[in-house]
Amino acid sequence: MLRVHELCKAFREGTKQGRVHAVDKVSFTVEEGAFFTLLGPSGCGKTTTLRCIAGLERPDSGEILVDDRVLFSGSGGVFVQPNQRNIGMVFQSYAIWPHMNVFDNVAFPLRVGGRKVGKAEIRNRVEQALSVVELGHLAGRFATKLSGGQQQRLALARALVIQPSLLLLDEPLSNLDAKLRESLRFELKRLQREQGITTVYVTHDQSEALSMSNSIAVMQEGTISQVGDPFSVYLAPENSFVADFVGSTNFIEGEVVGPAGDEWQVMTGHGVLHVGKIVGVDTGDQCVVSIRPEHIEVLKNGARQGPNVLTGEVRTRLFTGEAMDYQISFEHGELRCRTPAAVRLSSGKPVTVHLPASLCAALRKS
Amino acid sequence: MVRTEVAPEGVVQQHDAPGQPGRRWGTILTYLLGAAVVGTLAYLVLSPLVYLVWRGITTGDGLSIDNIGNAYSGSGTGKMIFNSVVFAVGSAAVSLVTGSALAFFCVRSNAPLKPLLYAASIVPLIVPGILFTITWVFLLSKDVGVINIALRSMGLAWLQINAFSLPGMIIVDGLHLSPLVFMLMFAALRATDPALEESALMSGASIPQAIRRVTAPLVRPALLGAALIMVVRGLESFETPAVLGIPAGNWVLTSRIYDALHSYPVRYDQAAIYSLTLLVITATGLIFVQRVNRRAERFQTISGKGFRPRPLDLGAWRWPVSIGFGIYFFFVVVLPLAMLVWMSLMPFYQTPSISALGTVTLDNYRRLFGATDGVLVAIKNSAILGVTSATAVMVLMSIAAWLAIKSKLRGRQFVDTLAAFPLAFPGLVMGAALIFIYLRSPLPIYGTLLILFIAYVTRYMPYGMRYASASLMQVSGELEESATMSGATWKDTFRRIVLPLMAPGILAGWLYVFIVSVRELSSSILLYSQDTRVLSVTIWELWENGRAGVLSALGVVMVLTLMALVGLIYKLGGRIGVRDY
Ligand SMILES: Nc1ncnc2c1ncn2[C@@H]1O[C@H](COP(=O)(O)OP(=O)(O)O)[C@@H](O)[C@H]1O
Numbered sequence: 052m053l054r055v056h057e058l059c060k061a062f063r064e065g066t067k068q069g070r071v072h073a074v075d076k077v078s079f080t081v082e083e084g085a086f087f088t089l090l091g092p093s094g095c096g097k098t099t100t101l102r103c104i105a106g107l108e109r110p111d112s113g114e115i116l117v118d119d120r121v122l123f124s125g126s127g128g129v130f131v132q133p134n135q136r137n138i139g140m141v142f143q144s145y146a147i148w149p150h151m152n153v154f155d156n157v158a159f160p161l162r163v164g165g166r167k168v169g170k171a172e173i174r175n176r177v178e179q180a181l182s183v184v185e186l187g188h189l190a191g192r193f194a195t196k197l198s199g200g201q202q203q204r205l206a207l208a209r210a211l212v213i214q215p216s217l218l219l220l221d222e223p224l225s226n227l228d229a230k231l232r233e234s235l236r237f238e239l240k241r242l243q244r245e246q247g248i249t250t251v252y253v254t255h256d257q258s259e260a261l262s263m264s265n266s267i268a269v270m271q272e273g274t275i276s277q278v279g280d281p282f283s284v285y286l287a288p289e290n291s292f293v294a295d296f297v298g299s300t301n302f303i304e305g306e307v308v309g310p311a312g313d314e315w316q317v318m319t320g321h322g323v324l325h326v327g328k329i330v331g332v333d334t335g336d337q338c339v340v341s342i343r344p345e346h347i348e349v350l351k352n353g354a355r356q357g358p359n360v361l362t363g364e365v366r367t368r369l370f371t372g373e374a375m376d377y378q379i380s381f382e383h384g385e386l387r388c389r390t391p392a393a394v395r396l397s398s399g400k401p402v403t404v405h406l407p408a409s410l411c412a413a414l415r416k417s
Numbered sequence: 418m419v420r421t422e423v424a425p426e427g428v429v430q431q432h433d434a435p436g437q438p439g440r441r442w443g444t445i446l447t448y449l450l451g452a453a454v455v456g457t458l459a460y461l462v463l464s465p466l467v468y469l470v471w472r473g474i475t476t477g478d479g480l481s482i483d484n485i486g487n488a489y490s491g492s493g494t495g496k497m498i499f500n501s502v503v504f505a506v507g508s509a510a511v512s513l514v515t516g517s518a519l520a521f522f523c524v525r526s527n528a529p530l531k532p533l534l535y536a537a538s539i540v541p542l543i544v545p546g547i548l549f550t551i552t553w554v555f556l557l558s559k560d561v562g563v564i565n566i567a568l569r570s571m572g573l574a575w576l577q578i579n580a581f582s583l584p585g586m587i588i589v590d591g592l593h594l595s596p597l598v599f600m601l602m603f604a605a606l607r608a609t610d611p612a613l614e615e616s617a618l619m620s621g622a623s624i625p626q627a628i629r630r631v632t633a634p635l636v637r638p639a640l641l642g643a644a645l646i647m648v649v650r651g652l653e654s655f656e657t658p659a660v661l662g663i664p665a666g667n668w669v670l671t672s673r674i675y676d677a678l679h680s681y682p683v684r685y686d687q688a689a690i691y692s693l694t695l696l697v698i699t700a701t702g703l704i705f706v707q708r709v710n711r712r713a714e715r716f717q718t719i720s721g722k723g724f725r726p727r728p729l730d731l732g733a734w735r736w737p738v739s740i741g742f743g744i745y746f747f748f749v750v751v752l753p754l755a756m757l758v759w760m761s762l763m764p765f766y767q768t769p770s771i772s773a774l775g776t777v778t779l780d781n782y783r784r785l786f787g788a789t790d791g792v793l794v795a796i797k798n799s800a801i802l803g804v805t806s807a808t809a810v811m812v813l814m815s816i817a818a819w820l821a822i823k824s825k826l827r828g829r830q831f832v833d834t835l836a837a838f839p840l841a842f843p844g845l846v847m848g849a850a851l852i853f854i855y856l857r858s859p860l861p862i863y864g865t866l867l868i869l870f871i872a873y874v875t876r877y878m879p880y881g882m883r884y885a886s887a888s889l890m891q892v893s894g895e896l897e898e899s900a901t902m903s904g905a906t907w908k909d910t911f912r913r914i915v916l917p918l919m920a921p922g923i924l925a926g927w928l929y930v931f932i933v934s935v936r937e938l939s940s941s942i943l944l945y946s947q948d949t950r951v952l953s954v955t956i957w958e959l960w961e962n963g964r965a966g967v968l969s970a971l972g973v974v975m976v977l978t979l980m981a982l983v984g985l986i987y988k989l990g991g992r993i994g995v996r997d998y
């Protein structure tokens with residue numbers, strides 16, 4: 052289990068006198084054996100958070116605990132050196148040592164520091180770690196002769212061989228090509244589950260985060276914007292930043308009018324819209340109504356009246372293989388809408404859509 | 418269990434953590450080390466400069482600018498300045514044309530025999546300058562030069578060039594320097610993304626148009642930088658003006674400095690003024706080079722993915738181009754070296770011919786190892802100096818590079834500047850300055866190997882720095898950090914990760930400094946004494962005494978040794994990406 056409490060880390064900015072608050076009062080808890088992801092755009096402080104946990108950066112304040120062992124405490128003056136933390140880490144560049152072969156790379160952690168492991172034991176554990184990542188047959192090969200995917204798995208074996216209490220992964224898939232990236236996703240997830248190892252994963256790729264994690268923290272400018280399981284982050288974003296960054300969404304600006312039954316009414320350019328819920332706003336507040344493109348229903352035969360039904364005109368359409376993406380223009384702005392590939396609408400034709408109230412949310416603008 | 422740990426200094430933690438005793442000691446140690454290295458650097462670099470200026474602006478009666486007037490009022494000064502400029506610009510032009518053409522065809526064409534092209538481009542640099550020049554005397558001297566004899570026999574007498582003339586000097590020096598241009602342009606052409614050219618082709622440009630409008634502007638800053646460096650090198654060049662210029666009375670700045678310090682009465686003031694003049698010109702030139710290079714870097718495509726230079730299809734010109742370079746190879750590499758071997762096998766000078774073959778003998782080689790010519794002593798001195806200077810340079814520069822790149826000391830950029838400064842010091846100027854310092858110094862250094870050692874270490878610091886920083890850059894932060902995460906202490910990390918990764922680069926740098934120290938002539942010629950002759954000085958003296966046979970034998974041995982060492986550097990240097998020579 053990992054607990055991070057009110058972690059802060061600022062950097063002096065090279066050129067100016069100012070300080071960059073790379074990590075600003077970040078708190079979260081990762082349960083034993085869970086796969087936890089820090090998700091956010093580049094520069095939001097993910098790597099810095101991870102490096103603080105690893106001990107490669109010294110935080111300014113806050114607390115870090117692994118399995119109730121205090122690794123860092125700003126107020127208590129505790130800082131455990133990174134080589135004493137028993138944490139496995141896979142770097143973005145993999146950091147494979149080019150002067151060693153595959154076996155020696157994995158054996159290194161067992162040969163250094165306080166661990167005095169016998170030769171036979173080293174061989175056993177390295178071979179086991181290599182077979183877990185399916186590199187057993189390449190033990191004698193020079194590390195630089197491996198492909199990108201193999202290097203990634205080697206880095207993983209090296210991190211796992213010490214049986215760490217925590218595994219840290221910094222965008223481990225970002226250096227690979229798309230096809231490989233997808234297959235390694237499953238691989239990584241399977242390994243993590245089999246080994247039952249508590250994992251913190253850093254990525255800027257939302258689909259990676261959604262598909263692999265037990266729990267996701269969306270970060271924005273050094274702070275955590277929302278924490279939750281993949282479903283709640285995707286389906287119930289708490290603010291417009293999360294809605295926008297995780298998946299794509301339509302935003303319609305408006306003002307909350309008030310409750311109407313178990314729904315709420317919002318005044319927008321398209322008229323009054325009914326939304327299933329409001330988050331962080333109240334009657335009279337400015338807000339944005341968020342609805343995902345795939346949640347918008349296309350009413351082909353048009354003839355339906357009622358709330359949340361709008362009529363517009365198809366501007367452009369994009370065939371993406373698994374779906375059709377339409378851009379539909381209305382009197383007051385445009386909406387993106389995704390339908391199954393079988394639904395074909397022609398450009399320039401009028402179209403009526405329905406925004407199901409239960410899937411619309413009024414969010415705080417951020 | 419909760420443990421409070423004290424960070425070891427350096428490798429991983431580089432942030433200030435006030436209030437922890439271990440860190441403070443580490444920091445103090447870093448500062449002391451920094452101060453020691455910076456102090457040594459500053460002494461080595463600044464003392465020659467200060468003494469030179471001091472010597473230049475004082476006479477027996479105190480501060481005065483009389484020296485300048487005296488130095489430049491003598492007869493022949495105007496001619497000397499004119500010669501210097503023509504020689505420098507001319508040899509730069511020769512080396513630029515040959516060097517860039519070779520580089521272009523080597524990187525960007527599908528000409529056959531490219532490895533040969535590469536060898537042709539590099540070898541002249543391996544041959545020590547003094548030997549290169551002397552072999553060209555055998556080829557181009559007016560009456561007995563082999564090439565001239567051949568031209569006369571073919572009725573092409575009008576094509577003859579006399580080595581002992583300004584054009585002769587320009588050609589010889591230009592050919593010797595052309596590998597440097599080749600190296601610079603090779604790198605520049607390699608760094609240019611061919612996609613830029615391809616998109617010009619896709620826009621409808623023809624190949625010559627694409628080269629003229631896209632490739633040429635892209636490499637122009639590099640070319641300009643190379644041109645400036647070559648002019649500076651031409652001004653600094655000593656071997657060619659000394660061997661080919663002095664006998665015919667074609668004086669330039671460097672040969673004047675040599676003459677002022679080597680003929681009686683010794684004219685220290687004149688030497689100081691000429692040295693200062695040279696120093697000002699070279700320093701200015703190099704500052705401009707730096708500017709130009711910064712502009713050139715802007716053009717270089719920075720991308721993680723390497724790209725292969727796209728070879729240009731020469732079509733019908735493939736073979737003519739290659740044959741042209743084959744001829745170049747023959748004249749610049751094969752012929753001079755063959756001539757050296759020939760001379761080393763002759764009991765006395767004879768034009769190569771079948772009949773002369775009967776007199777072939779190994780006497781010259783035997784004489785090398787006899788005691789009479791002092792060759793053995795010279796070999797010993799050169800070896801001692803090579804080993805000690807190379808070791809000193811690499812140790813000093815490894816620390817300096819670490820300070821400049823990895824430490825967080827304030828003023829660390831200063832280390833870089835200091836270490837690069839000796840590039841502006843021509844060898845003769847360094848020699849002259851060291852004479853001024855140590856001639857009257859209470860330290861009994863003058864006339865010992867130590868003064869040569871100081872000269873070599875100072876002159877070759879910049880190259881040592883380049884190798885050391887390149888190999889230090891190899892060790893990216895994450896490689897060290899992942900060792901730490903594996904549980905390694907900083908000692909483990911240093912011994913098992915940093916050191917093995919840096920070793921090839923440091924070794925390559927060591928070999929490089931060793932080689933250039935063994936070849937060094939222009940400082941040594943001013944600083945040697947009876948007992949401290951080194952190899953290059955011995956060659957010089959053998960030449961002055963007309964002992965071409967023994968000289969050639971020594972030359973053959975030296976060139977073979979150097980080639981083997983350069984091969985080794987290439988193997989090591991290729992791994993860490995330092996290839997500029
Ligand atoms: N060593 C450093 N010195 C100064 N600023 C830094 C340093 N490391 C990170 N930063 C800054 O901190 C912010 C967060 O960086 P980082 O954690 O690397 O972001 P991410 O990994 O999410 O892309 C950025 O603005 C970055 O410029």
Ligand SMILES: [Mg+2]
Nearest residue numbers: 094097098099
């Ligand atoms: Mg990052």
